[in-house]
Structure formats: C-alpha cells, structure tokens
Amino acid sequence: MLYQIDDVEKLSRSEIRKLYSEYVNPGLASMLSLLNFDKNFVRAEGCYVWDSDGNKYIDFLGAYGALNLGHNPPEIREALSKVSSRPNLLQASLSTYAAVLGHNLSEVAPSGLKNSFFCNSGTEAVEGALKTARAATGKFKIISCEGSFHGKTMGALSATGRKKYQIPFSPLVPGFETVEYGCLDTLEEKLKAKDVAAFIVEPIQGEGGIIVPPEGYLKGARKLCSQYGALLIVDEIQTGLGRTGRMFACEEEGVTPDIMCVAKSIGGGIMPIGAFITTSEVWEKAFGGMEKCLLHTSTFGGNTMACAAGIASINAIVENKLPERAREMGEYMLNGLKALKDRYNMIKDVRGRGLMVGIEFETEERGLLNRITGGAVNKFYQEFAGAMVAGELLNGHRIITAYTLNNPNVIRMEPPLIITKQDIDQMLNALEDIFTKNRGLLKLTFSTVKTAAGSLFSR
Numbered sequence: 001m002l003y004q005i006d007d008v009e010k011l012s013r014s015e016i017r018k019l020y021s022e023y024v025n026p027g028l029a030s031m032l033s034l035l036n037f038d039k040n041f042v043r044a045e046g047c048y049v050w051d052s053d054g055n056k057y058i059d060f061l062g063a064y065g066a067l068n069l070g071h072n073p074p075e076i077r078e079a080l081s082k083v084s085s086r087p088n089l090l091q092a093s094l095s096t097y098a099a100v101l102g103h104n105l106s107e108v109a110p111s112g113l114k115n116s117f118f119c120n121s122g123t124e125a126v127e128g129a130l131k132t133a134r135a136a137t138g139k140f141k142i143i144s145c146e147g148s149f150h151g152k153t154m155g156a157l158s159a160t161g162r163k164k165y166q167i168p169f170s171p172l173v174p175g176f177e178t179v180e181y182g183c184l185d186t187l188e189e190k191l192k193a194k195d196v197a198a199f200i201v202e203p204i205q206g207e208g209g210i211i212v213p214p215e216g217y218l219k220g221a222r223k224l225c226s227q228y229g230a231l232l233i234v235d236e237i238q239t240g241l242g243r244t245g246r247m248f249a250c251e252e253e254g255v256t257p258d259i260m261c262v263a264k265s266i267g268g269g270i271m272p273i274g275a276f277i278t279t280s281e282v283w284e285k286a287f288g289g290m291e292k293c294l295l296h297t298s299t300f301g302g303n304t305m306a307c308a309a310g311i312a313s314i315n316a317i318v319e320n321k322l323p324e325r326a327r328e329m330g331e332y333m334l335n336g337l338k339a340l341k342d343r344y345n346m347i348k349d350v351r352g353r354g355l356m357v358g359i360e361f362e363t364e365e366r367g368l369l370n371r372i373t374g375g376a377v378n379k380f381y382q383e384f385a386g387a388m389v390a391g392e393l394l395n396g397h398r399i400i401t402a403y404t405l406n407n408p409n410v411i412r413m414e415p416p417l418i419i420t421k422q423d424i425d426q427m428l429n430a431l432e433d434i435f436t437k438n439r440g441l442l443k444l445t446f447s448t449v450k451t452a453a454g455s456l457f458s459r
Contacts, residue, residue, distance in 0.1 A: 201232075203244070243326060
C-alpha cells in the first residue's frame with residue numbers, strides 16, 4: 001500500500017511512531033517517545049506550534065537557529081508563490097535567483113566577501129569551504145577546535161570536536177587537528193610551521209554548549225592566520241543572520257574571514273539552503289577560469305525556490321531590524337536567567353549573546369546514592385541533566401527546547417528573533433516552577449522517570 005498526502009493527516013500518534021520506528025530510525029523513535037517528545041505537531045506560525053490535541057507550545061529551540069523569522073513566515077511563502085511556475089532545476093543556464101542572492105549576501109556580509117557557492121545544508125557549506133581552502137592554498141592541514149560542531153559528513157565531521165560522533169566512522173579525512181577553543185597560544189603553535197590551509201572556527205560554539213570565547217579571540221585568530229599564511233574560515237551557520245545581535249557574529253570584533261559558512265535561517269525556515277562566501281582572491285585561486293569553474297558543483301544547489309527563499313529571508317531580517325531585536329530580547333532573557341541562577345543551585349552557568357543562550361546545569365549529586373554507585377549517578381546526570389529539564393519544560397509547560405549535542409548538560413534557548421517579552425517571561429516562570437518543585441537532581445530524575453513510565457504505558 002502507498003500512502004497519499006491526504007492519508008498522512010489522518011495518522012494517529014501511535015501510527016506515526018510505529019511507521020517511523022519501522023522505516024526510518026528505530027533508536028530515535030524510542031528515545032523521543034520515552035520522554036514524550038514524539039508529539040504530533042500539526043500547525044506552526046511565528047513562535048508557536050500546535051499539537052494534534054490543540055495544545056499550543058512556544059518554540060524556544062527554533063530548529064537550532066534555523067527559524068530566525070519564525071515558523072512559516074509570510075514573506076517567504078509569498079516569495080515562493082511568485083516563483084512557483086519558474087524552472088526550479090535547470091543547469092543549462094545561469095540562475096537569475098542565485099545571481100541575485102549572491103549579490104545580496106555579499107551586501108550584508110563582512111566587507112570583502114564576494115563570491116558565493118550555494119548548496120543544501122550547513123555541513124555541505126563546510127565541506128565546500130574546506131575544499132576551497134585546500135585548493136586555494138595548496139596546503140593540506142586543517143585546524144579546528146575542541147568542542148566544535150561543523151556537521152556530520154566526512155570532511156565536516158573530521159573538523160567536529162567530539163569523539164562520540166567520529167569514532168564509528170574512523171578513519172576520518174586525514175590532515176585535521178584540534179586546538180583548545182578560545183586559546184590563541186595553542187593556535188599559534190599549530191600555525192607556526194606555515195603548513196596549515198585553514199583554521200575553521202565558530203564565533204560562539206553552539207553544540208559545544210553555547211560557549212562564548214574571550215574578548216579579542218576572533219580578532220587574534222584573524223591576525224595569526226594572516227601572519228602564518230592560513231585562511232580563516234568562520235562558521236556562522238548557527239550564529240549568522242542576526243541571531244547574536246549583529247548580522248554576523250564575527251562583526252562583533254570587526255573581523256572579516258577569508259571564507260564564511262552560512263545556512264539554517266537563510267532559507268527562511270522553509271527551504272533547505274546553505275552557502276559559503278569568500279573573497280575574490282580566494283575564489284580565483286580555487287575555482288578561477290573555465291578550467292577550474294566546475295571543480296565543486298551541486299545538482300540542487302542554487303535552485304530557484306531555495307534562492308528565492310534566501311533573497312526574501314535576508315530582506316526580511318534587514319527590514320525588520322532583527323539583529324537589533326535579537327540584541328534587545330537577548331539581554332532581557334539573559335538578565336532573567338541570571339536572576340534564576342542567583343536563586344537556584346541547579347543552574348551552574350548562564351551564557352550567550354543575543355538570542356543564542358545556554359543554561360548549564362549542576363551535575364554533581366553528593367549524596368549516598370552517588371557514592372554507593374561508584375559515581376554512576378553523576379555520570380548519568382552529565383549526559384541527561386539537560387534532557388530532563390527540557391522534558392519538564394515540554395511536558396509540564398509546553399516550552400520546546402533541547403540540549404546541545406557536544407555538551408548535553410546544557411539546554412539552549414534559540415527562539416525565533418520575533419520572540420516577545422511575554423513569551424520570555426512565560427519560559428522564565430516555567431523554569432522557576434521546575435526548580436521550585438525539583439530542588440535537586442534526584443527529585444528531577446524521579447519526575448522524569450514518572451513521565452517516561454507514563455509514556456511507555458500509554459502506547
């Protein structure tokens with residue numbers, strides 16, 4: 001039997017869970033359903049989504065920074081309707097919409113970045129940036145940071161700084177080495193031999209736990225790369241297009257990279273699109289002339305609908321002054337979270353910039369239970385503290401968020417940049433309610449187990 005589109009709307013939650021488990025990813029289906037994260041969301045608009053029971057949720061996850069304009073923004077939907085009858089994939093010509101998006105991206109990017117390559121995702125943007133660095137410099141080595149996240153295809157994964165995601169796929173691409181994030185001394189040691197093609201870095205580490213580097217770090221990295229003949233690649237896939245209070249986070253220190261990666265919110269929350277943008281000099285060395293212009297290509301990259309979404313997305317972000325709004329709302333949220341930190345010991349740290357904020361939880365249980373288990377309890381909390389709080393927010397307060405991949409005891413707050421103070425207050429009140437009722441990790445664990453048991457018996 002083949003399902004039709006109309007059939008999909010009629011599927012129950014249990015039927016969806018069964019199909020996903022049987023035909024897509026059984027482990028993920030089990031993990032999400034265990035904490036009641038497998039709700040059937042049927043409508044989305046702005047900062048809100050609704051489940052099949054009619055319950056309304058505030059989205060503070062924002063698809064990991066892909067929903068700067070919110071869910072189903074009308075500007076993007078309108079742009080897509082205008083190009084709906086045009087050829088979407090036609091390689092035997094120059095794409096008008098890719099040309100215009102390239103121009104617009106250069107207009108809002110740090111000064112000097114000009115030539116763009118369009119692809120379909122952030123990890124593809126990173127792959128293209130790494131290839132460009134090697135082709136332009138003739139060098140082999142790539143330096144990245146511990147705790148970083150650049151994607152999960154082989155080249156991007158080789159630059160990603162967590163062994164958990166690398167080991168099953170070893171051996172990875174050769175020539176990759178890591179340094180401590182935020183430390184210029186270790187970076188300089190790697191660059192001194194002048195055999196490095198590029199240093200790739202996030203202005204703020206997203207999956208690393210929303211880690212903001214020391215002031216001057218990015219500017220110092222720019223200086224060192226120039227000094228030792230390496231290219232600087234800045235990964236703005238999660239931080240870019242207004243999220244941190246500027247159009248791009250590297251502008252906080254006035255830094256122009258040699259190559260910049262963007263994705264996520266450039267598609268307006270509807271179309272998948274990624275890109276890397278580089279200087280004319282770097283582009284010419286890597287792909288200049290007819291002999292090299294086809295060294296790096298993509299069938300779907302630069303398609304009409306994705307580029308139309310990109311054009312509309314950049315315009316909407318600029319016209320609505322969303323970077324400025326992110327700075328204002330982010331300061332309001334950070335102040336509220338820091339006030340909670342002062343009152344509740346469960347919060348170890350609050351950090352971030354703009355509407356990219358992380359809450360790190362204390363993961364030490366000093367009681368008898370941890371001692372008699374040989375530290376296993378604390379080990380459990382280090383992996384699941386963030387998931388437990390996120391589960392309480394979702395199931396008890398209808399607030400959507402998630403932990404960061406490389407630091408699972410941190411939950412992220414990355415709502416659409418159109419979030420209101422009222423929504424932020426609702427999130428802060430929800431957290432306060434959780435911390436008041438669960439004074440300590442052990443009590444929170446029992447609450448989570450109760451939710452998991454309820455989910456299992458409801459199947």
